[in-house]
Structure formats: structure tokens, C-alpha cells
Amino acid sequence: MNNYYELYIKINPxxxxxxANICFENLDCEGVLLEEQKFKDLEMTETSRGTLxxxxxxxxxxxxxxxxxxxxxxxxELLKNGFSETELGSWDCALLEKENEDWSKKWKENWEVTHIxxxxxxxxSWLEYEPKxxxxxxxxxxxxxxxxxxHQTTQLxxxxxxxxxxxxxxxxxxxxxxxxxxxxxxxxxxGADYVYGCDNxxxxxxxxxxxxxxxxxxxxxxxxxxxKVNEQFDFICANILHNVLYEIMPDLKxxxxxxxxxxxxxxMDNKKDIVLDAIxxxxxxxxxxxxxEPWVSYxxxx
Numbered sequence: 477m478n479n480y481y482e483l484y485i486k487i488n489p490x491x492x493x494x495x496a497n498i499c500f501e502n503l504d505c506e507g508v509l510l511e512e513q514k515f516k517d518l519e520m521t522e523t524s525r526g527t528l529x530x531x532x533x534x535x536x537x538x539x540x541x542x543x544x545x546x547x548x549x550x551x552x553e554l555l556k557n558g559f560s561e562t563e564l565g566s567w568d569c570a571l572l573e574k575e576n577e578d579w580s581k582k583w584k585e586n587w588e589v590t591h592i593x594x595x596x597x598x599x600x601s602w603l604e605y606e607p608k609x610x611x612x613x614x615x616x617x618x619x620x621x622x623x624x625x626x627h628q629t630t631q632l633x634x635x636x637x638x639x640x641x642x643x644x645x646x647x648x649x650x651x652x653x654x655x656x657x658x659x660x661x662x663x664x665x666x667g668a669d670y671v672y673g674c675d676n677x678x679x680x681x682x683x684x685x686x687x688x689x690x691x692x693x694x695x696x697x698x699x700x701x702x703x704k705v706n707e708q709f710d711f712i713c714a715n716i717l718h719n720v721l722y723e724i725m726p727d728l729k730x731x732x733x734x735x736x737x738x739x740x741x742x743x744m745d746n747k748k749d750i751v752l753d754a755i756x757x758x759x760x761x762x763x764x765x766x767x768x769e770p771w772v773s774y775x776x777x778x
Contacts, residue, residue: 480506482572483530485547488565490744490770493627494717495528495567497655498550501679503543504534526565535571544569557719563744592631593638596662601690612665614658615690629741632773633659633715635766636739637666639775640711643737644668647710650731652702652724657684657695659713664693672707674700702727712738718747725754734778737763741773748772 483503487495499505509529537546551567589605590598597613599605607613637644637659645667651660654673657680664671673684673695684697702724712732714721721728721740728738738760743751745767755762755776764775 479573479575481532481535481543482574483532483543483547484570484572485528485530486526486566486568487528488563489526491564492528493629494554496530498547499528499530501677502538502546502550503530504532504536506531506533543571557717558747558750563746593634595638596634596665598658614661614665616656616658616687628768628771629715629743629773630658632766632768632771633713633739633741634662636737636741636764636773636775637663637711637713639764639766640737640739641666643711648672648707650674650705650707650709650712652705652712652714652728652731653716653720654684654697655680655715657687657697659715660684660695660697661688661691661693663711663713664688664695665691668711671695672705672709673697674702674705676701702731705731707731708733708736710736712736713741714738715741718743718750721751722754725758725760729758729760729778732778737775737777739773739775741771743772743774745770745772 485495496508499508508531532543535543537543539546541549547567547569551564554564555561589600589603592598595611597605597607597611599613599615601615605613644663646669648670649660649663649668649672651657651663651671651673654660654675657673660671660673674697675681676699678699681697681699688695688697705727709731710733712728714724714728721742732738740751751774755774760776760778762774762776766773
């Protein structure tokens, strides 16, 4: 067996899903660990929170650069998009070569069943879980693509969905920037008649389709962006970074029906003014504001 590599990246823990997404999209990445904990006598004695552990099959990068240099370049891109050093963390890297010891399974050890709301339960595909009354499960492989349901921004989007289930059940739903398709799948599980998802990352389309198939639901997923969509919807999920939400807000308004609602998420609390400005400029009304520190989401309508 070939050896593998462990890449350690020092980050602000609030950005862990975003950095994991960069690794899955650009590196020969098998999986990540967001946090490892050690316990003694039921008390936590050690934690790796703040360090993202990335398992790499090879050291290939899209531009042929050194892996750590590539990661630093990605950080610079986010800084140009308005993030601060404090929000991102240092992104200092360390790289270790390891002997292969069934490592492709080792990273799965810390993934557990996650209750993202009282009704929605995310179950890693290799685990078994018997849902309680009133619950339904979503089976996902957290190693395959960004968007596992465990991140606060995804949970906030689901909260917005549950607050306006009358716009979901038997209705048309769109998931803009769908990632792994988890929000689409949840909408379908809740009884949406038609669910459409799009993303500008070609690597997630097949993954989303596989996840829908695995969960026995039918969704339409395609490579694309909001400006190319011509349908209108009763409910829209948009779990995207604040600067992208600002840019696509006119499209979101165009895509929502007159009596529909949009669940906006992916917004750090200290970046909310950018999204609030876009909401105001597009004459949208805030119906609900939901918080999971340090994230905020808004449910809006025309």
C-alpha cells in the first residue's frame, strides 16, 4: 500500500466547513477531521479544536504548487473577499507522511449521528440509527462533499424551512448552492412536490445525485448558477457566503413567487450588514431572524 499524508491547518473553528470544502474541491482528499477529543473519567483532557486534519492520498494541487502554499493562496482569496485574519485564523500548515494503516477508514471514527433539529437526523452512511417517533433520517457520507448537515449554517437553513413548512409541503423548492444536496433532500423528505438544486462546482453534482438516490428521493440537480434559472419557487434555500448572497440577491428575488419565502444562511454575525444591505436594496422583508453563534440567518419575502 502507498503511504498517505496528514495535513494540519490552524484555523478559526468557525471556518472549518469552508476550509474542508476547499480541500475536497482542490486536493486529492479522502476525508477530514474537524475535531478530535480525548477523555478520561468522562472529562475531556485534550482537543484538537482549531486544527483541521486533512487526509491526502497524494500531494497534487490544481496549479502544481506546494500544498501548504496552495492553502495560503486560498486564504488570500478569502481575505480579498472581505474576511479578516481573525475570522479565518492563521492557516499555518504542517504536513506529515504516514504509513498506510487502513487510513481511508480511520478518519470516520469521530463522525456520529447528528440531530440537526428535533425532527431531522443526519446518519453517516456506515452507521445504523433507529429514528424515534416524529424523526426522519438523512443518510450521508461526510467524506464525499461539503455539506454534511452538522454545520450551524445548514441547521439554520433547516430551521427556516421548519418555520415555513406550508411553503415546502406539496410545493416547489430551490436549493441554490446545494453542495451535497442535503437541504434539497430534507425538503423532499418534508413533502416538497418538486425540488431543484444548482451549484457552480462540478464535483458535487454526482455526489448530490447519489445522496438523493441513497435517501430514496427524487430531486433535479444541475451545474449552474442562480442567474441561469428561469423557474419560480415557493421556498428557496441559499446557504452561501455573505458576499455571494449580496451578488445574487436580485436573482433570488426574481426566482421567488410573490407569496414565497427565502431562507438565507452562511452569514457570519459580523458580516450581516452586507446581507442586510442587499435585502434592503432589493425591497425584501425580513420575516424571521435566527441565530447560532457566530452565525445568523434570515427568512425573507417580497
